[in-house]
Amino acid sequence: MSKLMRTEYDLLGACEVPAAAYYGVHTERARRNFQITGTAVSSFPDLIVALAAVKQAAAQANASLGLLAPHKRDAIAAACEEIRAGALHDQFVIDVIQGGAGTSTNMNANEVICNRALEILGHSKGEYQFLHPNEDVNMAQSTNDVYPTAIRIAACLAVERLLAAMAYLRGHFAAKAAEFAPLLKIGRTQLQDAVPMTLGQEFSAYDVMLGEDIARLREAEALIREVNLGATAIGTGITAHPEYAARAVEQLRLLTQLDLSSSPNLIEATQDCGAFIQLSGVLKRTAVKLSKVCNDLRLLSSGPRSGLGEINLPAMQAGSSIMPGKVNPVIPEVVNQIAFEVIGSDLTVTFAAEAGQLQLNAFEPVIANALFRSVRHLTNGCMTLADLCIKGITANPERLAEGVERSIALVTALNPVIGYKMATAVAAEAFANGTNVRQVVLDRGLMTREQLDEALRHEVLIQPRACVPAGRNP
Template sequence: MNSFRTETDLLGELQVPKNAYYGVQTQRAIANFKISNHKLYQYPIFIKSLAVVKLAAVETNFELGLINEPLKDAISQACLDILKDQYFEEFPIDMIQGGAGTSVNMNANEVIANIALEKMGYEKGMYQHCSPNDHVNLSQSTNDAYPSALKLALYQMSKQVTDALEKLFFALDRKAKEFESVIKMGRTQLQDAVPMTLGQEFEAFAFTLKKEIPYLQNQAFEFLEVNMGATAIGTGLNAPKGYAQLCAEKLATLLNEPVKLAENLVEATSDTSSFVAYAGALKKLAVKLSKICNDLRLLASGPRTGLYEINLPPKQPGSSIMPGKVNPVIPEVVNQVCFKIIGNELTVSLAAEAGQLQLNVMEPIIALTLFDSIEILTNAIDTLRIECVDGITANTDHLRNEVYNSIGIVTALNPIIGYKNSTKIAKQALEENRSVYDLIIEQNILTKEQLDTYLDPKNMLSSH
């Protein structure tokens, strides 16, 4: 049978599992918020960021003479244990919750306090010796500890997206070089336009994603501005003079990152614009990525009645009824992830807009939404690279024949054979369903050798 200990808070007594490192407020959150299947323990990077914030806070409190050394050592060691990937199971609360993150903050305070109590030789719950509120949360509020930890977690997670994106860029760039001599028709409005190379098409894919790497990094950099020392509303009530700046410096040292204190703590405590900006950056990337996947699906369409310009790696049978059908399942799944990212941006925007006066209480849904976006987008980018882009091949002969049979090459040859000849050939080719290539040779406008030279990708395409 489970045994329990009794803990007390503002609302009275409550039974907590005896072996649990969390306490009464966490227990209430478990009971109150049965909303999603997303639990705090599924986000270890967030838990570790909370531990870093609590570690910086206790070191700051000790340096300012607010806490004794044995207590500081016990709390610090508890935080370090969490940073060594211990005790994650002690964070069982739902990520979607009311209270502006108070449940998350108190979950961390209670777990750290009870770990520290055991290190000092006491039993869990003997909070007179190490209190979640009076000691672990000393000089803090949920309203500075929670968003600071969230920002630091998102900053670190953002590196996953940019690392994955950089690898995808290099994969597309390799394909661009592989296809640099493969001539094809470019299209505008899904109609034949002018010749280009498949390499140029893939180079454009690579370049448009490359531009998003510094953009994401710049948006994530805003997360390094924290409001520690703001306490409840930014006035710093209950935090001693010098605490805010010193705590930010401690965080910078612990993380080896340029963490800095927000210039105006009242503004910083209610402002969630850095989350909105980052969600927007993810959305911008998702729109580009989805467009690329749309193009890959179009280019690979067929094999007999579509464009059939490239081949995507076959990954699974495409139908339960149509033998031989293979679908572009990897671009399809990435498209769907991108739709989710675009929707998630709206969630973050609405949550940010719902802030009132000196606080935004909707940060828990912002946290879950951004964690979700980063995780699934990173996975989608990796999947697209490994399962699709690396294995793409070109239907070179088919592409060349399309160019030679296209009316569009007349535009490319116009400076050479003149507008009058170009118009005549184009009209005849359309009326008689003939090849422009054959008609030009047949009418002695150019020799085959001359035409092949002009249609060589090295001579036909702009070098800039």
Template structure:
């Protein structure tokens, strides 16, 4: 195996000649083996890093601080990476010390070596084009990494929004399919009043759909970036025109409406946009989990539970009990929800741990946000295609529950009063009769009145006349 020798602040190291990263990346590989999840696991982050470097090279060339041949080689290398090249060379673990320096240097070194090859030089010949002096010119990890993080999260939000919309539409379709099926509503797991199964599923759809707009709001906050602030937000080592040029170019490359932060010192340590996004993801996850809890309850049985819906059978449910089928898709979604909630706590603690002009825990924040978005996207798709679209209603069971319910006594309250209605419900419950039978036996109302008042359809919307 051919090798090359590289050196840095701490000394020298021998690297395989065929790798595109350099010595600082290798040190990070040796130091950080936390999650086993490399940068390349999230292509949106790799693309965002390359976009930041391309925008910086463009701005540096424009202000005359980077030679044109170097700037052009760097931008060409970045474009290759944006298009998907060499993602496997982004090898550093997502969780790392140094506030993201290892991620930034992994990008700097890969881009430098790819640019060197375009200029006709071997990898590692940094005297011709250097990872720090050229690729990282007018940047610090402290502005390049957060900017790439903001951009990557916006990229990750796109498929998540699509997945939420598709799941919402599937639930809405089920709501339309079940619009004529009357069933009992329940509060605190006790019989309440009638509703339709369609109303229940429509409620699920509206509940999830609200968060598409909230996710859009969070992405709007992520459009304010601190690129150009360098180390702590003062812009040291940058040209006066660099920041505006770099952010404008990054907006053009990414297609996102990025703007410079209004106060770079504040923006360099502020984690508020990340915390807000994490809260939105947790909010959506909680809603998703509640819906899956409901699906599991509504499908419980099949003969000794509620049994009002039938979930698609996607795999055998037991290694010992023949014929058993479990609600494995909602269960998997519930577990996803718990992980997102745990990730939100990690983001919260990491954001609070910032000190003075920097938050060194940002890698943990980025890891948890990207991971949550990917998990939720996959969970939505799985729930939609392998569960919601195949749900069937058990019409007979829904009707039977309405028929024997005591909860429908609520419809009699305006006509016989709360006290008599309470007594009637208790008497029917103790005698084992239906509410209608008990009311007839006591002569409270005649058959025609009871048929009209206890008709489930009359309880589905406001109808009371003075």
């Protein structure tokens, strides 16, 4: 053994590991094998915290059954507490994309926890005769129940932050809806003039859309709180005490403060990725709707002089290296791109979940990577959109009012009074002559000015109303 390295052994033989490293031989081989993305599992701190919680819960459950000595339990628990508090995350060096169904990540956790626990017990790293990564830290466990359980816990932690970010963004849309409530404008369908609405109603719809997605996300989160800890290799619980699963899950509930439950059928739970598919689908739904909202913002602010120009987005940076004075909608654009990525990640999750075979899905690493990236980017996107865009949006009242008066679609509000056929004639004349609906109706003597003002009153235009057609009984 050199001064800078220590030698460890596995079924393949000897392997040198950096002497200062808390990880061991299994992690070192995987580190060399999987140089794929350049992104280590430590990039997802929630997963490291979740793995430490699982190992701590397992140690406590095994000790309560008389299977793990109290001094070993205490050392393992102390090491796990440190990791859950943020220590040693840099020792989780395995690439997020890896073969082996997550075994490398599980062994990375076993070795780091074991070597830190050895130090706590007064021993050196690698002195596994006193505490062993497999026999003690991994007691009554398999990658096949530890890894998916940790993914679910990590997903819950990450989703809670996303929910908070979505609620924050929703609050900003609600504030703008209230601010813009008095401003009448023309709605549009298929990018053509439709009927009047208020700018407040337009922004209120975004508030409601986010609220719906928050509810769907909470439903999806409830599904991932069901774990398969205690299933061990394929769900039969081999090598675990009959009471281990219940005790370990209860300990995990206490440690994480999450409403976790044990799956009623551990064989099914070990091979099924349905909850991940559901969560990914809801993330995609959220991304699609956020992207649609950002499309709207870019359209409504287009111009500013030669486009719709109904709202102004905050100017965040110069928009061109060649066109002086140009400012682009960079915040909605970045959220659009997040959405594109999340949509693609959902397809990755779908294929990976489908590719499972028999009693295990070997592709949960790429599922975890896709889910965690989607949640993180959506969380950051919601906060960025709220703070750097929605909060600073202003309206152009003159442009909004001009659009209402010029729009031929305003004649729709007169359908119940003058009838569809006459309204069509009014629309055609206004379009042909380049005038507005009000003028044509008055010129034809179809309504008095007072009647017309009442029919086109702000409050009347934006909500249902009872109306008796002219010259006919209801």
